[in-house]
Amino acid sequence: MHQMVTRILLESYWLLLGTWIPVQFVLIAMWSWRRTETTKRVVWSGFVVFPMLLVVSMLVVTDREKIVDQLIALARAVEQVDLDEIASHFAEDFEARGYSRERMLARIDARLTQYPVTQARISQVAVALDGDEAIVKFRGSANIRFPEIPYQYATFLWHSKWRRSQDGWLITSLEKLP
Secondary structure (H helix, E strand, C coil), X not given: CHHHHHHHHHHCHHHHHHHHHHHHHHHHHHHHHHCCXXXXXXXXXXXXXXXXXXXXXXXXXXXXXXXXXXHHHHHHHHHHCCHHHHHCCEEEEEEECCEEHHHHHHHHHHHHHHCCEEEEEEEEEEEEEECCEEEEEEEEEEEEEECCEEXXXXXXXXXXXXXXXXXXXXXXXXXXXX
């Protein structure tokens, strides 16, 4: 429940608008039936509260939004083969299928050099926060250029673990799901 309220109030302008409109119509209907001073104030307060909620939603960046922003930045870095940017998202104790951080970065560099990636996208992000740790499942898709095939669209499901750091959130483990 708390996560849903946070998502509506702080993370999605469209959900906020979609929630506010029916509520405002109910308030207007109550005022039209009763026509009291109290219901009139409630209707007008609804018109005043909505812009304030929008401003708060724009100013507050939740942990979920930070993680999603980092995933999008990571997808951009993969497209641009920016190994320093990619490395900045991995924790020092990163581990993936037996690969240490350094071995994984070397493997990523070799793969991106051999198979260029374009139109990298992140979607279907599910973030489960637990204090300073998070479990993030997401879908990554891109066009990958293989020498033998002109263009190939690939999509992968990922399961990752993240940890809060001074600079934001860092990936501590990454696993491709079947």
